[in-house]
Amino acid sequence: MIRHYASAAEDKVNATVGAIRVLLLDIETAPMIAHVWGMWDQNVGLNQLVSDWYILAWAAKWLGADKVIYNDQSKLPLDQIEDDAVILGKLWELLDRADVVVGHNMKRFDARKINARFAAIGLPPPSPYRVIDTLQIAKAKFAFSSNKLEYLADLLNTTYKKLKHTAYPGHELWKAVMRGDKKAWKEMRTYNEYDVLSLEELYLILRPWDDRHVNVNTDPDEQACPVCGSTALVKRGFRYTNAGKYQQFRCQSCGAWSRDKTNLYN
Helix, strand or coil: CCEEECCHHHCCCCCCECCECEEEEEEEECCCEECCCCCCCCCCCHHHEEECCCEEEEEEEECCCCEEEEEECCCCCHHHCCCCHHHHHHHHHHHHHCCEEEECCHHHHHHHHHHHHHHHCCCCCCCCCEEEEHHHHHHHHCCCCCCCHHHHHHHHCCCCCCCCCCCCCCCHHHHHHHCCCHHHHHHHHHHHHHHHHHHHHHHHHHHHHCCCCCCCCCCCCCCCCCCCCCCCEEEEEEEECCCCEEEEEEECCCCCEEECCCCCCC
16 A cells, blocks of 8 residues: 655655665656647647646655655646646755665656756756666666566566556546646556556666666675675675686675675785
């Protein structure tokens, strides 16, 4: 069961990996609307644009926490729905506290869209954070038939699958929320929140395969998994490089491989 919370300000960071604060995030944007004369190969000029895109909703979750944090434009009158400054401010507060942000297609879509809206309303950059993109992990490490979140969650996840639209299939959901349909907004919320829940489960599955993952072991004196922070490591052979030999470990919590820093050839 999802626990609903209205704003980022009500949430406190209650789940971290060591001292690393990991935020899972997904946004929903409104479409651009323009005057066009056909359905194919359109080159839309600025004077054809009727309304620009903006953020309709976002859902976020601290890794391992119970809360799903959600904000949307549903309480605004229709003539103000494009003013996303309030929910952007709440999202800025979350990102300013995060050390790592995880998303699916986060690097090419969500992060850049968020930055564009921050700049548009005059917000400065939040505190720097690292981005982990599950789409890029899937592309780099596997040959799945599809790298879409829906396919990967259906194939790999056991608890949270990506939801399908029910009463409002496909683009109909976006059209309905933009005309103020309360039932559609409720479906948008469920859809957005489940995206984050399925993202979290998928991330935990793909995480040990990511050899570029952020090192979450912040204690240099402790032998811990750099991927999940667990100290449940077992020695499993050695890692060899051109210049050295290193003790190799297998994490019993997440399954990731790591190595000691000491060169055994010295």
